[in-house]
Amino acid sequence: MEFISGIKRKDTVTISEILENGAGNTVELTGAVHTIRDMSEFAFVVLRRYDGVVQCVFEEGKVNFDIKSLREGATVKVNGEVNLEDRAPNGFEIRLKNITVLSQPAKDSTMPIPISKWKLSTSLETKMALRPVALRNIRERAKFKIQEGIVRGFRDYMFRQNFTEIRTPKIVAGNAEGGANVFKLEYFGKKAFLAQSPQFYKQTMVGVYDRVFEVGPVFRAEKHNTTRHLNEYTGLDFEMGYIDSFYDIMEMEQSMLDYTFEFLNTEYAKELKTLGVTLPNAKKIPTVRFDEAKKLVSEKYDRKIKNPYDLEPEEEILIGQYFKEEFDSDFVFVTHYPSKKRPFYAMDDPEDTKFTLSFDLLFKGMEITTGGQRIHSYEDQVTKMQERGMDIEDFTHFLMIHKHGMPPHGGLGIGLERLTMRLLDETNVRETSLFPRDVSRLEP
Amino acid sequence: MEFISGIKRKDTVTISEILENGAGNTVELTGAVHTIRDMSEFAFVVLRRYDGVVQCVFEEGKVNFDIKSLREGATVKVNGEVNLEDRAPNGFEIRLKNITVLSQPAKDSTMPIPISKWKLSTSLETKMALRPVALRNIRERAKFKIQEGIVRGFRDYMFRQNFTEIRTPKIVAGNAEGGANVFKLEYFGKKAFLAQSPQFYKQTMVGVYDRVFEVGPVFRAEKHNTTRHLNEYTGLDFEMGYIDSFYDIMEMEQSMLDYTFEFLNTEYAKELKTLGVTLPNAKKIPTVRFDEAKKLVSEKYDRKIKNPYDLEPEEEILIGQYFKEEFDSDFVFVTHYPSKKRPFYAMDDPEDTKFTLSFDLLFKGMEITTGGQRIHSYEDQVTKMQERGMDIEDFTHFLMIHKHGMPPHGGLGIGLERLTMRLLDETNVRETSLFPRDVSRLEP
CATH class of the missing domain: 3.30.930.10 (Bira Bifunctional Protein; Domain 2)
Incomplete structure (x- = not known):
């Protein structure tokens, strides 16, 4: 007989755990792909989590993953090294070593509103009609x-x-x-x-x-x-x-x-x-x-x-x-x-x-x-x-x-x-x- | 101009305050008359409060109040001395000095069920029909x-x-x-x-x-x-x-x-x-x-x-x-x-x-x-x-x-x-x- 007894400890960390443990560690965390900014040499992948957003840095050749296949709205588990970076949210970024896709948005879908913008400058009507995703802002x-x-x-x-x-x-x-x-x-x-x-x-x-x-x-x-x-x-x-x-x-x-x-x-x-x-x-x-x-x-x-x-x-x-x-x-x-x-x-x-x-x-x-x-x-x-x-x-x-x-x-x-x-x-x-x-x- | 700023301290006490301060003090507290037991020489007046029941002792001549006029369901503010008494709920009783009636039940009303009994041994139908008062049990x-x-x-x-x-x-x-x-x-x-x-x-x-x-x-x-x-x-x-x-x-x-x-x-x-x-x-x-x-x-x-x-x-x-x-x-x-x-x-x-x-x-x-x-x-x-x-x-x-x-x-x-x-x-x-x-x- 199998028994349920306690919450199993996961390998993934939270933002506050990262902040406690400081730079240099390799960590694993989950999140939704909030936005991807491709800078040709490298790309910023910003993850959205309940506790904030996390900036991840993708460098060509350092991750066994094709960044072109990553889509906004996908959810992922990533692994990488914590690096202090004042310009990033919460003062750190993750230098990616590994990306595992957990789920994908629908094929050929595109976000109907730019939820990753700081302010949703759309009409109230639009915001309300798209509420299920607009709330992700x-x-x-x-x-x-x-x-x-x-x-x-x-x-x-x-x-x-x-x-x-x-x-x-x-x-x-x-x-x-x-x-x-x-x-x-x-x-x-x-x-x-x-x-x-x-x-x-x-x-x-x-x-x-x-x-x-x-x-x-x-x-x-x-x-x-x-x-x-x-x-x-x-x-x-x-x-x-x-x-x-x-x-x-x-x-x-x-x-x-x-x-x-x-x-x-x-x-x-x-x-x-x-x-x-x-x-x-x-x-x-x-x-x-x-x-x-x-x-x-x-x-x-x-x-x-x-x-x-x-x-x-x-x-x-x-x-x-x-x-x-x-x-x-x-x-x-x-x-x-x-x-x-x-x-x-x-x-x-x-x-x-x-x-x-x-x-x-x-x-x-x-x-x-x-x-x-x-x-x-x-x-x-x-x-x-x-x-x-x-x-x-x-x-x-x-x-x-x-x-x-x-x-x-x-x-x-x-x-x-x-x-x-x-x-x-x-x-x-x-x-x-x-x-x-x-x-x-x-x-x- | 009048301003509202903070909750005014009341003179009345709670059961836990009585328990902290012990016997001998004169206290004031409010409650609903849960039951009255007239023992001819004296009477027990049990008050029902959110934090429990309190046994009060009414002795003829010691309180300027006619106990016959007190009715179950009335709400009162009482004043009296705390006396340790093992047989009373919470181990104390109040020897009454003063009773002020705050509100009365309807004239000629009688409780439709004995809510002060330990168990309400009535049918589910009756309990449900009388729920607004039965819940006071x-x-x-x-x-x-x-x-x-x-x-x-x-x-x-x-x-x-x-x-x-x-x-x-x-x-x-x-x-x-x-x-x-x-x-x-x-x-x-x-x-x-x-x-x-x-x-x-x-x-x-x-x-x-x-x-x-x-x-x-x-x-x-x-x-x-x-x-x-x-x-x-x-x-x-x-x-x-x-x-x-x-x-x-x-x-x-x-x-x-x-x-x-x-x-x-x-x-x-x-x-x-x-x-x-x-x-x-x-x-x-x-x-x-x-x-x-x-x-x-x-x-x-x-x-x-x-x-x-x-x-x-x-x-x-x-x-x-x-x-x-x-x-x-x-x-x-x-x-x-x-x-x-x-x-x-x-x-x-x-x-x-x-x-x-x-x-x-x-x-x-x-x-x-x-x-x-x-x-x-x-x-x-x-x-x-x-x-x-x-x-x-x-x-x-x-x-x-x-x-x-x-x-x-x-x-x-x-x-x-x-x-x-x-x-x-x-x-x-x-x-x-x-x-x-x-x-x-x-x-x-």
Whole structure:
């Protein structure tokens, strides 16, 4: 009988192993042929690996291999001597002794876009259509490493703060956020929806673990084809019990962002450098009331307030601009949104029930978070639902948690792709989704 | 202007802070009233918190509070002196001085199930219908802490092995696994599906990052109402390039499981003890060929082989039993599944193309993983698709990766709920899904 026991050590090395061991050694490593530059006497073969690119030098006669037969997109295992070379990526090159081809691209295929260029200067449409290969570009893939880092920072911080990670269903019977922008689905003869948020479930789980978080897909059937909407995105959600006020939630978010940026600076320095990104400061975030924010912007930028109960995207941009100019902050918490603009589970401000104990976080003038305190009393929740003409019979399972006791609680949802977009100063949220879904895009 | 800057320190303490500081101190802590036992002279008030339960002692006259007004399900902030008491959970109790009620359950509500009992000895149906409150039971919630731990162990190990975490779309145009068990959805006038697996996308991302993993929901429109099927479950998926053979994938899984069990033993010892779970040994996992496994079981248990190209659930159970009896292993890799039972992207065994370079992992007689090597050559992939009568035009984006070069690669998908089920010796997979989805269950 044969047994599997442990990962077998390979002869191949990583870039950091090469850097540790220095020049003069003969090493073996794998990679994809990123580009070949034939200089007649010799050729540069640049390999693309998960940990960077490696410049290999092919000299005629020194390798038993016909360089003409090597194609971009092939994957290889090479063997050669490490040579220090300041002009090469990571400060070294490999003087090739041997090349073994592991796989070949299709016969007669040519790369539809020059992925080995530093910047892919093609249209968004082309980049999206060719996404499966366009992502092989070094800068493209660096974006999603940083996105990975944001999620890691978020999760790390949540665990440190005693949150429990949960996974809640995406096929649901009800419609948490209300409104029409929900995808419908046939579920064994019953009508079902795709979850617009884990709202009911995360509140439910506060009754179980006091503090919970989830990182998962969120579905919105928005018909808007804008630069900041996706029909499927990643929600970073958390919900916490035993809060004294909704300020506890904003403090948790500000501290998490601060932690995450530090984490990115430490763990993703290479990718930040690749993209030339300077991270914002989140050590101190100003807060302003919704009505006050509208007034400040109206005064400073000489702009009429059209609707006192709603924020237009242009107003969000101006609020962002205001707090950048006045307080040098890329972030601002806008608090106390009007009750009619918030869902039925939002807690009204007892001081003025036209407003709620809620907030949005704006990052460079764009909303990246919505959060607030929720109603915990059964009687209050039922009353608010009835005032809105909702049928409480449709919410039996949700109301079960209030009926049997819930601590004062609240939480928030962050749009990962928007946060990444603002961090990287991208102008379209599609740039920060691996395979974006929009009104006209269902593939790749 | 007001600023948010850091989490404000609360006066309340955690169980571990109480344990560190010892007896005699007066502390303040929050919790939900889990149960009240009135002993006439005094009463025990047990609080439920994320970090355990705390026994509080209420003595008439010592607290300015009417214990008769305290109800199960209320949440409170209490204040009292820490007193060592061997018979209490964690070895201490709080002698109450003060109780502040933070929230109340609904007027006249009573708990529909005794969640404070050690075991919820109600039917599965009742437990599921009352899931939002049933999960507050200490043993119920311990299950999902262990599930959290499995995912953490998986992710940690993947990061250590230089995998990149990805998030791929769940609304898709194509149908990766083939077959009819796919949920359909209306997508702005187009036909779309819910992803049955991240297969195409994770292969695509191997071309970008060499090694990738994803933890996300997977949707299967299975009509079977069995103890081991869910219509929505969590997939732990990974995919890795530059493999020498599919043995690399099995080694990665075995090492990950071994790491994860160690991680659970260290970080989730309390929950393992709560549930009385002894973790299996995954240091060494036997492998057996599919055809050989069928023969061994047929011989030992005197059972006719009905279909040489398929494994029946009963055969899986017997294979599990065989390797437990003969090698004392709870796990067994069954390799070389018949080609006709595997999807079009599976690589056939060059030694016998009726079989594939693939495997399942059985855990206590149940399949928890399917994996294998994939086809990397464009020409081979197109040929296999054409042999199966597939239209390659439907797979343009998937074939783009082969066309422009893919390393030899493979991967696997693990069903998280099944793995948890087997680990905890549960008999129904619904027990290890927070809010299970099956043919008749769309709520809660």
